[in-house]
Amino acid sequence: MSLSPKLRLLILGGGLLGLAVGATLSLRLLSQNAALSRLVDRGFQATQAGQYAQAEQLWGEARRLAPDNPLVLRSLAETLRLQGRWDEAKATYAELARRAPQEPHVHCQLAALTLQNPQDPQAQERVEQAVAREPACVSALLLAIRRANQLGDQKKELGYLAAAYQAEKRSPALTTYYATQLQNSADLKTALVVTRDYSHRYPGYGYANAFSGFLASRLSEKDAQDTLERAVRLDPSSGLAHAALGFHLHSRGKSREAVPYLENALLLGFDQADLLFNLTRAWRTVGRTADADRLQKSFDTLSAAQNLTAGLQRRHAPSAELEPALQKLAEARQVFATERQRLETAP
Amino acid sequence: MRQALFLALLLVGCTPQKPPTVPQGLYTNVAQKAGLDFRFSHGGTGQHYLIETTGSGCAFLDVNADGKLDILLLQAGTLPVDGRKPGTGPQNRLYLNKGNASFTDITAGSGLEDSGYTQGLAVGDYDGDGFEDIFVTAYGGNRLYHNEKGSGKFTEVTAKAGVADTKSGPRWCSSAAFGDYDADGKLDLYVCRYAVWSFATNKPCKNPQKKLSYCSPELYAPEAHALFHNNGDGTFTDVSVATGISKAKGHGLAVTWLDYNGDGHEDIFVANDLSPYFLWRNNGNGTFTEIAKEAGCAYSDMGKLLSGMGIGVRDYNGDGREDLFVTNFSGQMNALFRNESNGLFINTTTPSGVGPISMSHLAFGCDFLDYDRDGNPDLIVGNGHVNDDVEAYAQGDKYAQPKSLLRNSGNGTFTDHTQGLGDLTVPHVTRGLAVADFDDDGHLDILTNNQDGPPELLRYTGPNTGHWVAFHLKGVKSNPSGYHARVTITAGGKTYVAESRSGGSYASRTQPRLYFGLGEAKTIEALTIRWHGSKTETKASNIAADRLYTLTEGEPLR
Numbered sequence A: 001m002s003l004s005p006k007l008r009l010l011i012l013g014g015g016l017l018g019l020a021v022g023a024t025l026s027l028r029l030l031s032q033n034a035a036l037s038r039l040v041d042r043g044f045q046a047t048q049a050g051q052y053a054q055a056e057q058l059w060g061e062a063r064r065l066a067p068d069n070p071l072v073l074r075s076l077a078e079t080l081r082l083q084g085r086w087d088e089a090k091a092t093y094a095e096l097a098r099r100a101p102q103e104p105h106v107h108c109q110l111a112a113l114t115l116q117n118p119q120d121p122q123a124q125e126r127v128e129q130a131v132a133r134e135p136a137c138v139s140a141l142l143l144a145i146r147r148a149n150q151l152g153d154q155k156k157e158l159g160y161l162a163a164a165y166q167a168e169k170r171s172p173a174l175t176t177y178y179a180t181q182l183q184n185s186a187d188l189k190t191a192l193v194v195t196r197d198y199s200h201r202y203p204g205y206g207y208a209n210a211f212s213g214f215l216a217s218r219l220s221e222k223d224a225q226d227t228l229e230r231a232v233r234l235d236p237s238s239g240l241a242h243a244a245l246g247f248h249l250h251s252r253g254k255s256r257e258a259v260p261y262l263e264n265a266l267l268l269g270f271d272q273a274d275l276l277f278n279l280t281r282a283w284r285t286v287g288r289t290a291d292a293d294r295l296q297k298s299f300d301t302l303s304a305a306q307n308l309t310a311g312l313q314r315r316h317a318p319s320a321e322l323e324p325a326l327q328k329l330a331e332a333r334q335v336f337a338t339e340r341q342r343l344e345t346a347p
Numbered sequence B: 001m002r003q004a005l006f007l008a009l010l011l012v013g014c015t016p017q018k019p020p021t022v023p024q025g026l027y028t029n030v031a032q033k034a035g036l037d038f039r040f041s042h043g044g045t046g047q048h049y050l051i052e053t054t055g056s057g058c059a060f061l062d063v064n065a066d067g068k069l070d071i072l073l074l075q076a077g078t079l080p081v082d083g084r085k086p087g088t089g090p091q092n093r094l095y096l097n098k099g100n101a102s103f104t105d106i107t108a109g110s111g112l113e114d115s116g117y118t119q120g121l122a123v124g125d126y127d128g129d130g131f132e133d134i135f136v137t138a139y140g141g142n143r144l145y146h147n148e149k150g151s152g153k154f155t156e157v158t159a160k161a162g163v164a165d166t167k168s169g170p171r172w173c174s175s176a177a178f179g180d181y182d183a184d185g186k187l188d189l190y191v192c193r194y195a196v197w198s199f200a201t202n203k204p205c206k207n208p209q210k211k212l213s214y215c216s217p218e219l220y221a222p223e224a225h226a227l228f229h230n231n232g233d234g235t236f237t238d239v240s241v242a243t244g245i246s247k248a249k250g251h252g253l254a255v256t257w258l259d260y261n262g263d264g265h266e267d268i269f270v271a272n273d274l275s276p277y278f279l280w281r282n283n284g285n286g287t288f289t290e291i292a293k294e295a296g297c298a299y300s301d302m303g304k305l306l307s308g309m310g311i312g313v314r315d316y317n318g319d320g321r322e323d324l325f326v327t328n329f330s331g332q333m334n335a336l337f338r339n340e341s342n343g344l345f346i347n348t349t350t351p352s353g354v355g356p357i358s359m360s361h362l363a364f365g366c367d368f369l370d371y372d373r374d375g376n377p378d379l380i381v382g383n384g385h386v387n388d389d390v391e392a393y394a395q396g397d398k399y400a401q402p403k404s405l406l407r408n409s410g411n412g413t414f415t416d417h418t419q420g421l422g423d424l425t426v427p428h429v430t431r432g433l434a435v436a437d438f439d440d441d442g443h444l445d446i447l448t449n450n451q452d453g454p455p456e457l458l459r460y461t462g463p464n465t466g467h468w469v470a471f472h473l474k475g476v477k478s479n480p481s482g483y484h485a486r487v488t489i490t491a492g493g494k495t496y497v498a499e500s501r502s503g504g505s506y507a508s509r510t511q512p513r514l515y516f517g518l519g520e521a522k523t524i525e526a527l528t529i530r531w532h533g534s535k536t537e538t539k540a541s542n543i544a545a546d547r548l549y550t551l552t553e554g555e556p557l558r
Helices: A005-020 A034-048 A052-065 A070-082 A086-099 A106-114 A123-133 A138-151 A154-167 A172-184 A188-201 A206-218 A224-234 A239-251 A255-267 A273-285 A289-314 A319-332 A334-345 B002-006
Strands: B027-029 B058-061 B070-073 B093-097 B103-105 B117-124 B133-139 B143-147 B154-156 B173-179 B188-193 B226-230 B236-238 B252-258 B267-272 B278-282 B288-290 B310-314 B323-327 B335-339 B345-347 B363-369 B378-383 B404-408 B414-417 B430-436 B445-450 B456-460 B467-474 B486-491 B494-499 B514-519 B523-530 B537-544 B547-552
Touching: A034 A052, A034 A070, A052 A070, A070 A086, A070 A106, A086 A106, A106 A123, A106 A138, A123 A138, A138 A154, A154 A172, A172 A188, A172 A206, A188 A206, A206 A224, A206 A239, A224 A239, A239 A255, A239 A273, A255 A273, A255 A334, A273 A289, A273 A334, A289 A319, A289 A334, A319 A334, B058 B117, B058 B430, B058 B445, B133 B173, B133 B188, B188 B252, B188 B267, B252 B310, B267 B310, B267 B323, B310 B378, B323 B363, B363 B445, B378 B414, B378 B430, B467 B486, B467 B523, B486 B514, B494 B514, B537 B547
Parallel strands: B117 B173, B173 B252, B310 B363, B363 B430, B467 B547
Antiparallel strands: B027 B456, B058 B070, B070 B093, B093 B103, B117 B133, B133 B143, B143 B154, B173 B188, B188 B226, B226 B236, B252 B267, B267 B278, B278 B288, B310 B323, B323 B335, B335 B345, B363 B378, B378 B404, B404 B414, B430 B445, B445 B456, B467 B514, B486 B494, B486 B523, B523 B537
């Protein structure tokens, strides 16, 4: 199963976030050794200055003096990581995990480094270790989310997502993905809670309001229309906001009011089949039968192509089967450009 | 401190849980007490054949025309694979209503013992002899049973009738419904086919835990369905090609007849599973045109394919037009299509409230029933997942699920009735579901057929509110079952419209009599019955509520 671009982006972002997460460090041991203390101090200075080669040398000397010292091992590992030497960094973190398994965030960091090579046969084991020891380790959770997604294990994926979301509510990518997966699992109520929280934290963010309003509309919440109208005001260029408001109005029998929003969504590049469907229905309801008939045919073609492709992808069909289907889907998607052009040139 | 740069606060939360609903007494399962000692078995061998998932139907019917509703429960039983012979395991059960809310098993010698690996049924008096006959769909060959003058005996007449549907080898048929498409007064028969599937072509699928599980139906090609014309001499002719029915293919699971556009010709609505629903518009000239997409009842409200399982038909909003309710898979919304006057349906799934509250359930049998007799048809839905392993990998999904009772608020919306439901809250894997007032107490009761378990006979035991009236219709020039007769009543200043029909729900025969809740009205001010096909009208005024009337076409009200 291929990962959505949104999830790939999320994992990459989460990995970087994880690398920034450090641990509580103790200098208690260092105070017993003045030479080691000096090396550590110079090591930090070199690292801060971006002089990684020098820093690596200093951390190496410190390691020879204190091979079990967690701070030294961690700093060396971080310096290697900052130089892009993932395997060496991972090996050093692995040694730290072996020598000081109680060190905070070490497993999380190890899992984060595993992100550099998800095909690593030890990846799953490391991720599970990290999640077990550090339930708020976002890096590991994101890996676990991806793994569960690949396996189609929705229950586990949502469990990991809930933990990651609690740990990192500030992340728009994580919030959006969590809400999307909740929506896909039919848990619209929790998805609405998440997106409402999102829009309250970022009240000026049109997308958050649009997503929240869309879910509110699906759940027949009273504030749906207000939220969607606010989303359109906040971001008049949001295709989602226009589309969702159009969907809402049409489903409430206000098709004449819905049509301009649905058409705007198309003009704004909201190229989704559900938009075509709702626009078809709204046009038909307001008596634009010829337009509706034309769009109905295009929608049917697109819907059939989408369903065929999705079915083939779900069962990992060979490319000889998949490629023609994808080609048909691409051809069917031309309807968006065609209809957009038609709207742009309409009197 | 420099080290502070490395510190981060990470919080872990948890999801709040809803407290469970305490069962109270709106419906009480009296199946065992009433003598329904049946237990359904899909006969699974561990190979996870897809056909095991769909279960079978059930029916309220009047076998001996004594005015009391009897019960038929279909059995799948022995999977006809690996040398197993159908009929060697558990069988169908026919129960005669003794009139005191209890039943006698009259299966032995009835002729209905074994119908093969059954799925669904349709009930109708196809030969006009005054007794209800039974059509049963089963994998590998459907059966038509002729009722021998109410004696409790049935004769299988499939071969003579020509409705076995085995010309192209074994087929998987699901629901079926009698209806009179050419208005000649003889009941024709629509049969849903599910998929091009056989035991040999059953595919192995695995769940996320890599264990053998059931596949999605999309792995099997959809089939065209069948329409059989009643020749009036005990035989039927397959008119699927001539009428145009064979032009569309779908994974059919439920079917009903209705005159959606009020032109006097009965149309057909079919709930397909992961294929667009069908709305076969009767062109009035012996042909049909599939127009669900144009009419707005083919897809979800977002243009997505749905997994249609069951159908309910009723005018839920009192505008004089019958609307459609369709049950679907978990994660999808059950759909409500409001019938507009212009031949279009408006999808009111979300604004009506029926959709959002259904997403955690996988629903099959269903029907409208006005349980509180307030004049607004409510909805009963039988739920239960198809995958017995679903709890291991899907968030929130359960295999056995409680039933859903959606109360019609009278303003176009429904609310999920969750308090005091009694035995409706007991989780089952429900498939077939039928509604009728089996004990003639004026309240609608519910019969279910459940996967690998006993049936439920859910007797209404709630508050005695509202008034009611019911009609048992008998056609003379019109078809003898009175199907498609359009009944319009005015009571308490409110007008109600409904049609009697075969089909609906899932694989079951539901609502053999037309039942209306009347709220506070004690009198029906006006009654008009437009008998299908015959142009006969029956009219009456100022008739008393709270009783069942038998109405024979051309005769005064009795």
